[in-house]
Amino acid sequence: MKKNPREIQHLTASDDRIRPFDKVILPLGSLESHGPHLPFGTDALTAYLLSLEIAGRVPGTVVLPPVSYGVSEHYQDFHFTVSLRSGTETALIRDILESVYREGIRKCFIFNGHDRNIAPIEIASRSVKVHHPDFRIVSLDAWWETLTPLLPPGFFEVWQGLGHGGEGEMSMGLALFPELCKPDQAVGMVPSLPAHLDVKWLFSELTDCGATGDPTKGTREKGLIMKQVLIDTLVSGLATLDACGWDYRSPDMKNR
Secondary structure, three states, X not given: OOOOOOEHHHOOHHHHHHOOOOEEEEEEOOEOOOOOOOOOXXXXXXXXXXXXXXXXXXXXXXXXXXXXXXXXXXXXOOOOOEEOOHHHHHHHHHHXXXXXXXXXXXXXXXXXXXXXXXXXXXXXXXHHHHHOOOOEXXXXXXXXXXXXXXXXXXXXXXXXXXXXXXXXXHHHHHHHOHHHOOHHHOOOEOOOOOOOOOOOOOHHHOOOOOOEOOHHHOOHHHHHXXXXXXXXXXXXXXXXXXXXXXXXXXXHHHOO
């Protein structure tokens, strides 16, 4: 195995002394069906591989091992789903953050790859922040939503690229782990959901194939563009935080 100095699980205590780091990225994912065309670990793989590329461009940053299980009970009608309860996921994130803080790290970026991890991230992060006001925690909760306004109009062909295993996720998978994808088996369904309301669905109410959106429109070329735009945006944001010492308070607040 080739050693990657950006993966904390590859490092030894002596490595840490030679090349110290002051920031960590925590990738979160899930293990669940993404249709016949994407691997069960799509969410965790996406979050982890993008995190490694970001860490490679942001000095003093390492990536924690990915949490490859998430809150996936709503997908359980499709094989192969391994889910944590929301309380378990919240406690897991909180314990990781508490441990990172205990180790002297005061800057953490949470990169989430799975929709239903968002609430546990919010609850855990706010709780830890209240207990440790000097802890700086930022997150990317839904990369698939962040990307759309960053891309040219009309970039996606169907449903703004959205969907579980849809056009956007298929494209990103083809850019990051093409060997694990099966584009020739791509299938999905675009659900009809009311605007402005968040329906608390079971996934089996939306699709019978384990995927939504239109993955047949996904391409590696789109994925490479998506990947570059997203990484550039996040690296820029982290660089901005580094430039101000992660003191994101307004000038008026700093002067008080």
